Amino acid sequence: MECRDDLLETAAVLDALALCHGQGSYLPRPYQESCTAVPRDVELRTDASDVADQLVHHDQQHGTSTTGDIPAGLEDGCTASERDAVRAYARREWITRQERWSGI
Structure with a gap:
């Protein structure tokens, strides 16, 4: 469970930071390094x-x-909506965990 807690916390922090930067695109999967910034x-x-x-x-x-309602994992060539779905799942898991800890 410790591994899951670490994944959940990291996913929540990265998602919150990403949400602060608005909606937008993702890098393709698999990503090939290039000299383009x-x-x-x-x-x-x-x-x-x-x-x-x-x-x-x-x-x-x-x-x-x-x-519950775990989305499919990401695969090469995944879409932005599939990426959004795994982020939304992590967000739901985080919110549920916080509600349980605070007794809401």
């Missing part, structure tokens, strides 16, 4: 979805979801 907001959203994807895979493998 990548905007920080795009990189941040991509990182947020990648960590959220790790949480999704962990919950699928260990059955540790608290909200």
